[in-house]
Amino acid sequence: MAISHEFSYEKPASLGSALALLTRYQGQAKILAGATDLAVQLKEGTVTPQCLIDIKGLSELDTLAFQEGQLVIGANVTFQALVHSDLVRRELPMLGESALTVASIGVRNRATIAGNICSAVPSLDSAPVLLVYDAVVVVTSERGTREVPITDWFKAPRRTALAADELVVEIRIPVPAVRHRGVYVKLGRYRGEDLAQAGVGVMVTEQNEYKVAFNAVGPVPLRSAKLEALLRGRTLDDALLKQARAEVPSEISPITDIRASREYRIHMCQVMLERALRAATGLLAGKSIDVEHLV
Amino acid sequence: MKKITYVINGEARHLHVEPNDVLLDVLRDKLGLKSPKCGCDRGDCGACAVLLDGKSVRSCLILAIECDGMAIETVEGIGQDGLSALQEKFIALNSFQCGFCAPGVTISATELLRNNPRPTLDDVKEALSGNLCRCTGYTPIIEAVLQAGNEGGEHGKL
Numbered sequence: 001m002a003i004s005h006e007f008s009y010e011k012p013a014s015l016g017s018a019l020a021l022l023t024r025y026q027g028q029a030k031i032l033a034g035a036t037d038l039a040v041q042l043k044e045g046t047v048t049p050q051c052l053i054d055i056k057g058l059s060e061l062d063t064l065a066f067q068e069g070q071l072v073i074g075a076n077v078t079f080q081a082l083v084h085s086d087l088v089r090r091e092l093p094m095l096g097e098s099a100l101t102v103a104s105i106g107v108r109n110r111a112t113i114a115g116n117i118c119s120a121v122p123s124l125d126s127a128p129v130l131l132v133y134d135a136v137v138v139v140t141s142e143r144g145t146r147e148v149p150i151t152d153w154f155k156a157p158r159r160t161a162l163a164a165d166e167l168v169v170e171i172r173i174p175v176p177a178v179r180h181r182g183v184y185v186k187l188g189r190y191r192g193e194d195l196a197q198a199g200v201g202v203m204v205t206e207q208n209e210y211k212v213a214f215n216a217v218g219p220v221p222l223r224s225a226k227l228e229a230l231l232r233g234r235t236l237d238d239a240l241l242k243q244a245r246a247e248v249p250s251e252i253s254p255i256t257d258i259r260a261s262r263e264y265r266i267h268m269c270q271v272m273l274e275r276a277l278r279a280a281t282g283l284l285a286g287k288s289i290d291v292e293h294l295v
Numbered sequence: 296m297k298k299i300t301y302v303i304n305g306e307a308r309h310l311h312v313e314p315n316d317v318l319l320d321v322l323r324d325k326l327g328l329k330s331p332k333c334g335c336d337r338g339d340c341g342a343c344a345v346l347l348d349g350k351s352v353r354s355c356l357i358l359a360i361e362c363d364g365m366a367i368e369t370v371e372g373i374g375q376d377g378l379s380a381l382q383e384k385f386i387a388l389n390s391f392q393c394g395f396c397a398p399g400v401t402i403s404a405t406e407l408l409r410n411n412p413r414p415t416l417d418d419v420k421e422a423l424s425g426n427l428c429r430c431t432g433y434t435p436i437i438e439a440v441l442q443a444g445n446e447g448g449e450h451g452k453l
Contacts, residue, residue, distance in 0.1 A: 001336050002320060009297070009314035009360050032361070039356040040337045042315070052314065054361060080350075104425025106403065107338055109350040110357070192424035193339045 027164035094182030127221030128201020304372025341426035
């Protein structure tokens, strides 16, 4: 299908020119990076920008580095780059493992994690890892630069804290100084182009600090303060996991749709939470666990 | 209209495109390269896959104008100096039935074998997980990729 809507195309050579274009178009421009979501929206006519601003020429957005205890991921970094990065594997294996669950190679070669959080669909696979590690989104515009905690980023399905004249520069993920391990468990029908029907991300530190996040079971991905408080400082055992499972239904608000029923999603979140917690603590204890096949 | 340049299957081509032209349509309709197919038209099925600077991408999700100056390889290019070891295996094992998914599968598997000449079964399944085939059940396709890797990998024409 052709794109019937007409727009202009700009590929700025500097960040300054990109920001000037965003200011000039006053919300009528869209940023073009991997375009794996945007191209579908353009074809369907659900977005009708006057201008597309291609940021792939901005090399300052290509950063993938470890700086001052933080993993810095530029807006142009693709999911496949995260999958293949030795740095990611060493510092934050959950990030590469989460990236591997996104669509398939042909999409991951183009799709960016920054674009994923800007599309902000409730099922986005990058949300749990960013939430449990308290990532920060660095955005900039001609008005200045600000840092948005990921917990304040998602406002509603497909709505974020990003203003119309702003551009995501990078995502910063603070890597805990203590030993830690995160695990993302995604419920899908098959590997490949499937969206999450439900997803659970956990992070455990050697001091028994726990972080828990869910995606695809509410209008926005979320952290569970209640579950984190319940688990804090305690060693996992069957009784504690039973209590944790019991808290899940009140922490999430899934709907029934064509992909899964509300009841199934709640049930699977309980199952996946337990498996994720067991896997994360097991990995922290040096066990070998196949995190790709927990469901 | 903007004038752009591609290196398509090793040959520089100049063409004029509109900002809203999709790469798949330009390849098929302006350049006459019919191997990439339009299946789902939303990036789910893999039938439109091509190699862009060596990486498999969904040509239905890319604007033609984005690829100015880049190298694009289609199945026409992979087979232009004779069939690759992979293509020979596809034929020998009768891997396809209707053949609609074959170009996309060939692109994904070629990318895999160039990066990883001796793939495992899991590697092959992962590489092909974005290519839908409604005829074969995948078994003869996967077997051909594995055999091409085992026999032709490092020395074959991939």
